[in-house]
Amino acid sequence: ACELGGEGRFSIVRQCREKLSGNAQAAKIIPYRQEDKQAVLQEYQVLRKLHHTHIVQLQGAYVSPQHLVLILELCVGPELLHCLAERYASRRTCFV
Numbered sequence: 001a002c003e004l005g006g007e008g009r010f011s012i013v014r015q016c017r018e019k020l021s022g023n024a025q026a027a028k029i030i031p032y033r034q035e036d037k038q039a040v041l042q043e044y045q046v047l048r049k050l051h052h053t054h055i056v057q058l059q060g061a062y063v064s065p066q067h068l069v070l071i072l073e074l075c076v077g078p079e080l081l082h083c084l085a086e087r088y089a090s091r092r093t094c095f096v
Contacts, residue, residue, distance in 0.1 A: 013028050014029065026056075029067055029069050040068050058071070059071040
């Protein structure tokens with residue numbers, strides 16, 4: 001069973017567990033129309049090549065005729081937008 005982790009404009013993220021290890025992961029589910037398949041697959045191609053400690057790591061991917069499911073490291077904590085807003089505000093006050 002997967003728990004809802006978040007919902008964006010183009011995808012839904014659910015928290016899942018890997019069967020063998022039991023480790024929590026994130027499944028980003030991206031629905032697409034057949035004519036948009038290549039554009040959607042670009043996200044997979046980019047994430048597959050990125051390896052950095054500050055970027056979520058791709059663990060796997062599944063493609064169906066209507067969905068791309070990216071299996072990613074699970075990152076928990078405050079929402080990114082909130083964290084970025086706080087960081088920007090603190091930098092802004094330092095220079096005033």
